[in-house]
Amino acid sequence: MKTSTRFLHLGVALLVAAGGFTIHPLQSKAEVNKNHNPASKIVINQQSDYNRAFDKNQILEVRNGNSSSYRPLFYNGIQIRIDKLRDIYSYNINDIRNAFKQAKNDGFTVINSQILWSDIQKDPSLNPSDIAYIKNGDDAKTDFDESKTTLKLQNSSQSKSLVYLKYNLNQLTNGKFKFGAFDGAKLRIYAMSASDAKLTIYGLDKDNNWNGRITWNTAPFKGTGLKSSSASPKYDPIKNENYYDFDVTHFVNKQNHGKVTLVLQADASAELDMGGGAKIADNTSNEKALNEKPRLLLSKKNNYDYDYLDQIIKAARDANIKLEILWFGSDTTKVSTEWRMPFYVLHNYQKVLKQNGDPVFKKSGPTSAIGQYSYLMDKNDFNLQKQEGTVVKNVFNHIAKDNKKAGYTNTVIGAQMPNEPSITRSYARASNEAREAHQDLTDAQFNTWTLWNYTNNLAAQIKESNYPVWTRVNNAPGDGGDSLVAWNEKQRQDEATRLDAVGIDPYTYNYDQLYKVGHTQPYAQGQNLPMIMEDGLGIENSWAEGNYAAEDAGLRIITALAGGATHNYYDFKSGDGFDLYDSENADGTFKPHIYKGSAAIDSIRNVNHLLTKIGHALATKQADGAGGKQLLFFNAVPAAGDSFTDTKKLNNTEVTYRTDSNKSMGIALQRDKNNIVLASTLDSDATFTLKGVGKIRSVKYGQYKTVQSDKWETTDGHVKYKNDKNGTITITVPDNTVVNVSKKTYNSHSN
Known part of the structure; x- marks a missing residue:
């Protein structure tokens, strides 16, 4: 696929022209990380920095x-959805520490x-410093108290009403969010009534001295004539x-005095009840809307x-366990959600579009704890790639500083970029131009x-940051992972890839498939x-299937x-149906998820503790199922019936x-x-039963001293x-025990 390389060069040229975002697709593998000692790496071809050959590929x-x-690390991982623990279950950092x-x-x-x-890039939100509700006709002189008034927007020949909102941007100066030109600004309102009403937001260019006591007669604007x-x-x-x-970015950035006034008006012949005022009578479903004031x-x-990131890394460091960063950015599980991204991304960069020009779009219900808006950002938008790449690199540069400060614990050892991403065809300008430039690829190849x-x-x-680690991406079945593996390996062979x-x-749940x-193939x-x-x-x-x-x-x-x-x-x-635990106990431990009287975590814990005893061997020796000769597994795909017997060869034994x-x-290893x-x-x-093993010196229980150690120790029993x-x-x-059989020799050395 030589043509793919030509298109890759086109992408690089556009990226560099867009402002210096650097990737080097023709850089040789030997040059990668040449100026860094990566915190972790995948060693290939059975040669490691131990200057000794290992059996594993x-x-x-x-x-x-x-x-x-x-040092080799036996990877035996678990995903802890700290995003859901925090945002759905309201776990604080101490709860997350306990989970680690x-x-x-x-x-x-x-x-x-x-x-x-x-x-990493939080969007602060402001409640209005002033709210006013005004209405014409008989109420033109009425000073409404919004806390006692239903904010019903009307726009008919008989009745018109408006809502005024004032925001004081100077409130941001006390935090880390520095005041200045914004890359994105949005107004979020809560619609209480079911309606086909459209809503228009006007920006008041002048006169921000009004307060919540204005009436229709004294208001500076009645709903017509403003440009923004x-x-x-x-x-x-x-x-x-x-x-x-x-989206009110353009108008907010025009305001130089630190205050912004927005005026809300329903379209002609429409009505809309919005949150921030009194509840609608006898409608308990709208109780929460009392506090849902329009937010900027x-x-x-x-x-x-980086405060939250630092706390998570410290939690892992204190638990003495390695941590991988799962980056949830512009695409996570085939979606770009407002909950996971700062708003400026949605404002500034191209979204995946349908052929009719509408964005690929999904709206969640009002009770969603993880945001209402989900789009899908266009992966061929090189400006988006530049910005997201810049943020990722800054994150890992920061991790390098934190690691040095902590004494080089190298707690963060990997990064997933991203999670089960989409390969949906986009009809946005960026993808259309890219597709036009590369017509010799099929649609599947282009995706x-x-x-x-x-x-x-x-x-x-990540590889070019000050804290390089091994990188990965995951695919769900049917998501095109087969072709992605092949493409990545082709790039690795012909030029280079940064995706390990x-x-x-x-x-x-089929043991044989697992x-x-x-x-x-495709993954091996x-x-x-x-x-x-x-x-x-x-x-x-x-389990329910029996x-x-x-x-x-x-x-x-x-x-x-x-x-x-x-x-x-x-x-x-996480609540996804795969939970090993249900909730936290008072002492910081967790209650196992019980189904039909059993807990899956009990089996996992027993196996994990067994495997960590031989962790160094598992990290360095190839399993016999993948062609290895020094690490044998028996009954790994369970046989039918209660009994099992099998014989394999371990060197001459x-x-x-x-x-x-x-x-x-x-x-057996x-x-x-x-x-x-x-x-x-x-x-x-x-x-x-060992046959042909030779004379035996000892048979004792034992294990490696630590999961990364190659030193063996004898245990009691x-x-x-x-x-x-x-x-x-x-x-x-x-x-769940480990036994070491030591042969009797005359020139043996400990370990």
């Missing part, structure tokens, strides 16, 4: 302090959590009780606030290039790190590892695993030339085993 390594050395600690105690090694674009106005867009008519937004939201692209170019450009800003891995969110992710191709980026046991759905039990939740982690994939669990708590417990899984490690999950008396005369040893390995 791709190894995730994390920087060791402020040195230039790295709980994840650490449950044996996870990595947390991945959302940082919204709007967390904003009306209801045709795709968002005021029909139902809900919030409605009006202001947005600036050079405004940054794949668009998605890759967008995600790669974001990943490039494209992963899958399978949510399949097992195949790590060693079959080229240098792509096969990763199950979201996987959960949908408790209410799949085919799954709590024990499956943990075992599927082993199945993924056995096939050669890295595994990440969804999720800690035959290893046989026997269990009479349904779905119990075994692991060659720790070094003198030591074999054995582990089992569910069976209290599962056995491993007496291991049951027997030696046969023919040189065969049979060892009983109880559930």
Whole structure:
């Protein structure tokens, strides 16, 4: 696909012309991060900074302090939806800290959590400093008290009314939001009555000295003659009780005196009851509208606030667990929502358009805790790419400063850019021009290039920041992930890519399908790190079918590892039906989600604690399902029936695993030339038989000292085993334990 490279060059030229946003698609892989020691990286071709060959194809390594050395990390992750915990469940930072600690105690090694674009660039909102309601006719001299008056906008020959709103922009000077020219400003009103009314917002250019005591006769404006106005867009008519937004950026930026007056008027022959006044009589559904005063939201692209980000990183650091940033920006789960972005993005950049010119648009109900407006931003808008890339790079530059201040803990080890993004064809100007410039691609190829170019450009800003980490993007089945992996690997081979891995969110309850992710295409191709980026046991759905039990939740982690994939669990708590926990206890721990008398987290915790004992081997040795020779898994795709026996070869040793417990899984690994490690999950008396192992020096329980350590330590307990005369040893390995079998040699060294 040589033509794709030509179009990539076109995109770069436009980006540079737009103001210096830099990506270097022709930069060689060897030059990437040449001036930085990345906090984490994917090591390819079985060679790491240990200066020793590892068995695994791709190894995730994390920087060791402020040195230039790295340690492999066994990735066993969980997503904690801190956005939902905060915005839906009203969790504060201490609650989130407790959730991170709980994840650490449950044996996870990595947390991945959302940082919204709007967390970094907040839009402050102002309530009006004055509100006035005026009405003509018999009420022309009436001074209405808006708290006792229903703000009914009317515009007929018999009755006309207006609402006056004044905002004092000087109130912003006490915060971090610096006053000046705004990159976006919107007025949000609450419509209480169901109506087909249209609404027009006028800006009052002069005379901001009025107060809430004006009447129709004394008001400076009666509804005609002003130049600046904003009306209801045709795709968002005021029909139902809900919030409605009006873009008033142009008018607000004309005001140099720090005060803004906006006047609201219904269109001819229309009526509209709006929030901010008294409730409509005997209508309890509108009770909340009493406090829903029209708000002015202001947005600036050079405004940054890292307080929340710092608190999240500190929570992970204090819990001694690694953190990945899940960037929720201009596209998250195929949507661009006002909740996740500052308003100036929606104001300044191109949205995905339908062929009729209307934006791809969705409106949520008034009770939504995550915003009312959802669009989809156009990924071919290079100005948008430039701005979002600038913000992402600044975020990771800030993380570098925070990391240095904290003593180089390297807590943040990864970034997802973004989450299950869309490849919807857009008919906006940016995409039309791009499509015209690249007619030799099919529509499917063009969509794949668009998605890759967008995600790669974001990943490039992280790689070129002062805190480079490994980068990834996830896809849901059917979202075009197959083609994106192939395109990314083609770019990696021919030129360069900053996107380390494209992963899958399978949510399949078929063990065999889960097992195949790590060693079959599309995700196991080229240098792509096969990763199950979201996987959960949908408790209410799949358990109800009777085919799954709590024990499956943990075992599927082993199945993924056995096939050669890295595994990440969804999720800690979100209300999505995959919750491992329900709510927080008084002591800061969490209540497990119980279904049919069992908790999925119990199985996951047991498996996690077992796996962390052999974490270094799992991080550095390739699973036999993906062609490895030193890491064997038994019954990873559970056999039918309660009993299972299988024999595999570990170098010159035959290893046989026997269990009479349904779905119990075994692991055998060659720790070094003198030591074999054995582990089992569910069976209290599962056995491993080793044939041809040679003379045995010891059989003891043990584990690696830490999840990133290659140093082995012996733990307490007496291991049951027997030696046969023919040189065969049979060892009983109880559930969730690890046994080390050490061969007797004359030139052995510790560890």
